[in-house]
Amino acid sequence: MNNELILESAFDKIKAYIRANNDESKPVIDFKTPADLSKVINFGIAKNGVSETEFLDLLDKYLEYSVKTGNKQFLNQLYAGFNFPAFIGEVFSVLANTSMYTYEVAPVATRIETEMIRLMNSYTGYANGDGIFLSGGSNANLIAMFSARNRILPESRKDGYDRTEKLTAFVNEHAHYSFGTAANVLGIGTKNVIKIKTDTEGRMIPSELEAAILLAIAEGKKPFFVAATCATTMQAAYDPIDAIADITEKYGIWLHADGAYGGSLILSDTHRHLMKGIERTDSFTWDPHKLMNIPLICSAILVKKAGTLQQNITDINTDYIYHDIDEIEDLGKKSIQCGRKVDAVKLWFAWKYFGVEGYRDRIDNLIDMAEYAEEIVMSQPQLMLNSKRQSFAVCFQYIPKNKQTNVNDFNLAVREALRKTGKSIVNFGYNGSDLVIRFVAANGELNKADIDRFFSNFIAEAESLENA
Ligand SMILES: Cc1ncc(COP(=O)(O)O)c(C=O)c1O
Numbered sequence: 446m447n448n449e450l451i452l453e454s455a456f457d458k459i460k461a462y463i464r465a466n467n468d469e470s471k472p473v474i475d476f477k478t479p480a481d482l483s484k485v486i487n488f489g490i491a492k493n494g495v496s497e498t499e500f501l502d503l504l505d506k507y508l509e510y511s512v513k514t515g516n517k518q519f520l521n522q523l524y525a526g527f528n529f530p531a532f533i534g535e536v537f538s539v540l541a542n543t544s545m546y547t548y549e550v551a552p553v554a555t556r557i558e559t560e561m562i563r564l565m566n567s568y569t570g571y572a573n574g575d576g577i578f579l580s581g582g583s584n585a586n587l588i589a590m591f592s593a594r595n596r597i598l599p600e601s602r603k604d605g606y607d608r609t610e611k612l613t614a615f616v617n618e619h620a621h622y623s624f625g626t627a628a629n630v631l632g633i634g635t636k637n638v639i640k641i642k643t644d645t646e647g648r649m650i651p652s653e654l655e656a657a658i659l660l661a662i663a664e665g666k667k668p669f670f671v672a673a674t675c676a677t678t679m680q681a682a683y684d685p686i687d688a689i690a691d692i693t694e695k696y697g698i699w700l701h702a703d704g705a706y707g708g709s710l711i712l713s714d715t716h717r718h719l720m721k722g723i724e725r726t727d728s729f730t731w732d733p734h735k736l737m738n739i740p741l742i743c744s745a746i747l748v749k750k751a752g753t754l755q756q757n758i759t760d761i762n763t764d765y766i767y768h769d770i771d772e773i774e775d776l777g778k779k780s781i782q783c784g785r786k787v788d789a790v791k792l793w794f795a796w797k798y799f800g801v802e803g804y805r806d807r808i809d810n811l812i813d814m815a816e817y818a819e820e821i822v823m824s825q826p827q828l829m830l831n832s833k834r835q836s837f838a839v840c841f842q843y844i845p846k847n848k849q850t851n852v853n854d855f856n857l858a859v860r861e862a863l864r865k866t867g868k869s870i871v872n873f874g875y876n877g878s879d880l881v882i883r884f885v886a887a888n889g890e891l892n893k894a895d896i897d898r899f900f901s902n903f904i905a906e907a908e909s910l911e912n913a
Pocket residue numbers: 523580581582583584620621623674676677678703705706732744
C-alpha cells in the first residue's frame with residue numbers, strides 16, 4: 446500500500462467533509478437499515494487485507510453513512526457541531542499518542558491538563574480544588590459517588606462494603622441513569638438511590654429532599670450523597686444548588702453537581718446564576734464534549750478538596766510506571782484508569798483559539814437560540830410547549846387537527862419520518878406520560894435560520910403525515 450497516497454487522499458476527504466458541514470443541501474444522514482448497511486459495506490476482515498482502492502473506498506463509505514453531527518440540522522443529542530480547533534487538537538493528540546499517566550510520557554499534556562483543571566476550578570470557585578479528565582460524565586458521576594463513599598467509610602476501600610451501614614443517595618427524579626449504575630458498581634445498590642420529586646419545570650424540590658433524608662435516617666439508613674443536576678437530560682432544568690446545600694451541610698452529606706450536560710453554563714456571565722451556590726458543592730461533573738462542542742470524549746470531574754482523588758486510589762505499588770523522578774505529580778495517581786487519553790489537549794487548543802470571551806459568547810448564543818426556538822413553538826398554532834424552558838432545551842408536541850389521533854404516536858411518527866428524510870434529526874423522550882420532542886441548542890454556531898429550517902422541516906413532515 447502507498448501510505449503517502451492514502452494520506453493525501455484522506456486529507457482531501459477530510460477537507461470535503463468539513464466543507465459539507467455548512468452545505469444546507471447535504472442531508473444529516475443517509476439512513477440505511479442495519480441489513481442495508483451490510484449490503485453497502487463489507488464489515489468482515491479479509492485474510493490478506495484490502496487493496497489501496499478498497500481502503501480508500503471504505504473511508505468514503507464510513508463518512509457517507511455516518512450521521513453528520515457537524516451538520517446544523519443534527520439536533521438529536523446533547524453534543525453537536527464541528528469545533529475546528531478542537532478537531533485539530535484531537536488529530537494532533539492522536540498523532541502524538543501519549544498516555545496521561547506520567548509526566549515522563551506526556552510532559553506537555555500533563556501541564557495542559559493541570560492548567561485546564563485550574564481554569565475550570567476558577568469557575569467553580571473551588572479555591573483548593575483538584576480534578577481529572579476521564580472517560581465521560583457517567584464515569585465522573587461514578588467517581589463523585591465513589592469519593593463520597595470513601596469519605597464516609599474510608600475502610601470500605603480495603604474491607605469492601607457489605608451494606609451494614611445502609612448508605613443512601615438522593616437525586617432529582619429526572620437525574621441521569623448513571624447514578625443508578627454508580628450505585629450498582631459501588632455496592633450501594635440501585636434501590637438505595639432515592640429519586641426526589643421535582644416541580645413542573647423539572648427542578649428538585651428542596652423540602653422533598655429534606656423529608657426524604659429524614660425518613661431515611663428514621664429507617665436507620667445513612668444518607669451520604671446528594672446530586673443536584675445542572676441541566677437535566679430532557680428538560681435542561683437546573684436544581685437550586687444553594688437551597689440544596691443548606692440541607693446537605695445541615696446533615697453532613699456530600700453534595701455533587703452533575704453538570705455533564707449544562708455545566709458549561711458556568712462560562713456565561715449572564716446565565717451563571719442558574720448554578721448559584723456551585724462553590725458549596727463537593728464535586729462537579731463537567732463535559733466539555735457537550736456544550737463546548739469538543740469532540741467526544743472530553744469530560745472532567747472536579748473536586749473541592751485537593752487529595753480527594755488520590756485517596757480513592759489504593760495500593761499503587763507500581764515501580765514499573767511511577768518513578769517519581771520529575772518534579773511534578775504524575776496525574777495517573779489520581780485516576781482509576783491506567784492508560785488514559787490526553788482529552789484535555791483538544792479542549793486547550795479550542796479554549797486558546799476562542800479565548801475566554803469567545804467561549805462565553807458561544808454559550809450565550811445557545812441560550813439565545815433555545816429562547817428563539819421556544820418563541821417559534823409558542824407562535825405556531827400546531828405546536829404546544831410541554832414544559833416551560835429553563836435553558837438549552839425546548840420540549841414540545843405537534844397537536845394533530847384530528848382529535849382522534851394519538852398525540853404520542855403521531856409525534857413519534859413525525860420524528861421518525863423526518864429522521865429518515867435526512868433533513869433534520871431531533872430526539873424525543875417522555876415527560877410523565879407525554880412523548881415530547883426535545884429541541885436542544887448544543888451546537889455553538891447555530892443561528893436563527895438553522896432553527897427556522899428545523900421547524901419548517903418538522904411542520905412540513907407533520908402536515909404531510911396528517912394529510913396522508
Ligand atoms: C445530566 C447528565 N448527566 C450525565 C450524563 C452522562 O454523560 P456522558 O454521556 O458523558 O457519560 C448525561 C448525558 O447525556 C447527562 O445528560
